[in-house]
Ligand SMILES: Nc1ncnc2c1ncn2[C@@H]1O[C@H](COP(=O)(O)OP(=O)(O)OP(=O)(O)O)[C@@H](O)[C@H]1O
């Protein structure tokens with residue numbers, strides 16, 4: 001059974017309809033890449049999954065549990081919402097690390113506040129995660145002392161510390177210099193190798209092609225084409241063709 | 248090394264200036280002006296011969312009820328060297344006297360140039376010193392009280408106003424912003440006058456009462472209102488300056504609203520707020536002097552009182568300048584304090 005089912009998601013801001021019926025499913029351990037031109041609604045889709053926005057129509061089902069249903073007119077309570085958000089993790093384009101905390105504290109803050117274990121356990125897990133993203137030497141540094149690539153890797157460790165079922169990335173490398181992009185993509189690839197379920201919004205076509213199990217091409221608020229990464233080699237729709245030629 | 252040399256040079260400079268000042272006020276005892284009701288002993292004055300050789304002088308008692316002044320009227324020829332000024336009717340308006348009460352220059356009206364020294368012949372320095380600084384200390388205590396009460400009232404009120412001006416509900420945010428605009432856009436001195444006198448004009452009785460306590464509380468209310476509006480804008484900037492991404496990062500990590508506020512955004516707000524707040528608070532130190540417009544006896548009032556014959560000494564102006572020392576010392580301490588706080592917050596950047 002699919003770990004994630006997204007059904008007929010619609011979302012408008014005022015009069016502009018940004019998402020016009022998005023449907024897809026994702027299996028456990030799969031990596032989904034979402035590509036598409038600017039303004040096609042990719043960020044909005046991730047924000048709906050993470051309950052930062054609420055869709056106007058549609059359902060989101062995670063592991064058989066409906067975490068969002070637009071037909072139920074009751075706004076979830078804050079604690080319900082927090083519970084639902086924990087199914088997902090989100091890595092932002094501009095990292096959004098907490099500047100006043102060290103690397104270690106950035107990773108341990110949420111698990112400690114949410115009492116996900118004893119402080120020793122949490123710190124142990126955090127140290128392992130930080131090591132796995134290659135920043136063992138930086139645990140006591142502050143975000144302002146790190147490069148963009150290093151900050152993004154901390155952000156990934158921070159998201160992983162809450163053990164989300166599905167980890168979302170919103171253009172994780174597009175705020176980075178090209179030479180720093182590789183180190184972040186390597187970390188994401190290593191997660192894929194460990195069968196982490198992930199949704200990656202990206203403009204890195206090589207990455208989408210080589211790492212993902214599934215690719216969705218969004219255009220104008222709809223999924224214009226989806227399938228195996230091979231659709232990037234042999235696009236069916238004209239829109240995907242012209243999108244790819246722009247790279 | 249280089250830094251130490253500069254500190255030493257600066258210390259020497261400050262010591263010289265302070266030393267000169269203290270010597271001046273303490274050992275010379277010169278008073279810099281004469282009160283209208285001051286008297287000069289009637290007697291024979293000698294006038295140094297003028298360029299033309301003339302040097303006659305008559306002195307008679309001078310009393311002008313209309314002006315409320317009394318003293319001596321002197322009449323003399325134009326001479327040289329001036330030390331003090333005395334206003335009289337007639338052709339001559341300046342009389343100059345020296346330490347020994349010798350009048351050595353009389354100038355015609357057209358020649359009015361210098362405000363000069365007057366000396367009563369006694370070195371009143373040591374006695375004056377005590378009285379003056381005793382009185383200035385009292386004035387400073389009032390200043391300090393006004394300062395602390397303003398902070399105590401304006402910070403929480405400023406926070407409330409900032410939330411009001413950020414409200415998405417227009418009927419709240421619009422009037423709040425208009426009030427903030429009015430208060431920030433008009434002189435504090437005017438606000439003091441309005442708050443002190445308006446109730447009396449509207450209701451026929453002054454709710455503040457005319458005494459010192461009433462004046463103090465009227466000043467406090469005006470300062471709290473004024474500074475709350477300034478602070479509210481600083482708070483608004485600090486709160487809105489925290490990127491929305493910080494809030495969202497907290498949300499996707501499953502934190503509650505209060506956890507996000509206290510553990511994520513608060514520190515970043517404080518970091519943004521401290522530098523403009525320290526500016527504003529140091530301005531407040533100096534602004535407290537405006538309370539004198541409604542005759543609250545703050546420190547400059549106390550200093551100036553000596554010019555107008557109070558505290559048993561009159562006609563001296565240096566206490567007024569001495570009030571500057573209090574302001575410098577006080578704002579200097581605050582500058583150090585805020586510098587320390589900013590340094591403490593230096594470990595991260597926002
Ligand atoms: N909060 C909002 N209010 C109004 N309009 C919004 C809001 N958020 C997004 N939009 C609009 O929705 C559309 C889709 O935005 P979205 O950020 O999802 O695009 P995107 O595919 O992520 O683009 P990009 O590749 O540039 O990141 C855009 O036209 C944008 O202007």
Ligand SMILES: [Mg+2]
Pocket residue numbers: 042043044170
């Ligand atoms: Mg986007």
